[in-house]
Amino acid sequence: MNERKSASNKPNNLVNVALVAAAVAFAAQPARADDPAKLLKAMADYTAAQKSISATFESDIEVVTPELEKIQFTSSGRMQLSRPDKLRISRTGGYTDVDFIYDGKTASIYGNNAKAYVQADLVGSIDQLVDLIQAKSGAAMPGTDLLLTNTYDVLMSNVVQAQHIGQGMIDGVECEHLAFRGADIDWQIWIESGARPVPRKYVITSKTVTGAPQYTLRIRDWKNDAVVEADTFVFKPPAGATKVDLDSGAMAEFDEIPPGTPSGAKK
Template sequence: MTKAPQRALHPAVAAASSAALGLMVTLGCGSAASAADADAKKLVKTMSDYLAAEKAISFSYDTNLEVVTVDHQKLLLASSGKIEMGRPDKLRVTRFGGFANVEVTFDGKTLSLLGKNANLYAQTEVPGTIDHLIDELRDKLHRPVPGADLLLPDAYDELMRDVVDVKDLGSGVIGGVECDHLAFRTKEVDWQIWIAQGEHPYPCRYVITASQVDQSPQYSIQISDWKTGTDVVADDFGFKNITNAEKVDLTKLADIDELPDHLAMGGTK
């Protein structure tokens, strides 16, 4: 029987295949891989301890949220904002995107949400700490704070929950800052984090991939202008209605999330 002639790989394909093989060999080296796993977890623990020890934090951020349509088209929604936090119970979050211009303030007792485009605001009583507020926003009000896992005092425990695979991918550079690049996997999601090297190990980029969802959409947050301590200027976290916004029920505030209402799950528009 005549054998079919073998086709040579295109140089680019051959290079990619070689790189992939090299990566598999590098990442699959028994005891060396186990040591790297331990080092990767230690880097996350160091970051978590650093964040928990800081009483005042502020940073700017850029987020990208991927949405998969019913016809399998992947769309990317981008927004930017700023977070100012004073532990244990003060928070201000702004977010500006193509569909929303929102400010969230929390003074330890009252949560205020201002939709700047519509000039409407809503308030609800949520007495307690930032940790409690983050849980309430996510689970009951369905208004998650960008990168909320990173703001918790037990960030390490939250991040490492259900992790089944760990990879230390070496160095990466985010916004001119050299970082340790780490990758983790759970049964539901894959996530990566880039942690600034040096005495201020803050998160520079955090990416979550919904690996069990069609097309594996991602959510990413990139952090810049990191400040702590006395460099954080916010000292008043109370809501000030300087635009004479109309007060409404929380359900009346439209398009205040990263996912706009007309693209919500099950939407037809």
């Protein structure tokens, strides 16, 4: 009887071993390979649907010296947005203290270090504003491509390869880690998992620049439907501030890196 019980248990033992082996093999597989374009599109649609947003951020820009030494410059700031045509970005670093304000009609940039500001009449949406400023002046506007209503189209315009790397943790929050390749730049983005797919980290690698410097943006305290005070998007020149032309040498004071520093990662 005991021998028969032992013999009858052998198939069950084999099944258990097979199930354990299958579980181990499954656990050893990479994280789910969701479509990276689909995940990015979900983020873009979600952020574009938000009428008002506020967030804080930290940005790092790397430069490579002629001696091939990498130097990194860091700044932090705050972003406030009210669609369709109001935006404020404040950024402070070791070499910059800048406030950018757009009220739908006028764009103002104030450099506290230079005690100077520039203004330009730019009537339109935030999308039109970003396109025009980047095209005309190349001004650094960290992560503004993540705030556009057509973010997906802009980000995917030069992509030749995309992959879902897996999951990552940013500030203790699980995120979907995506990587994209282009002819001149590679970029990565970490998007919060779940029902609130907001960007949490964004890294751009400039492949055509010696040393492949990177630009990194970390986004925190993202709030939708943020309460924004009425005067948030109104620029009032501080006492003693001087108005300068957009092409003035004083504009160098508005950059994230000190004058004379080699060019860094593209933003």
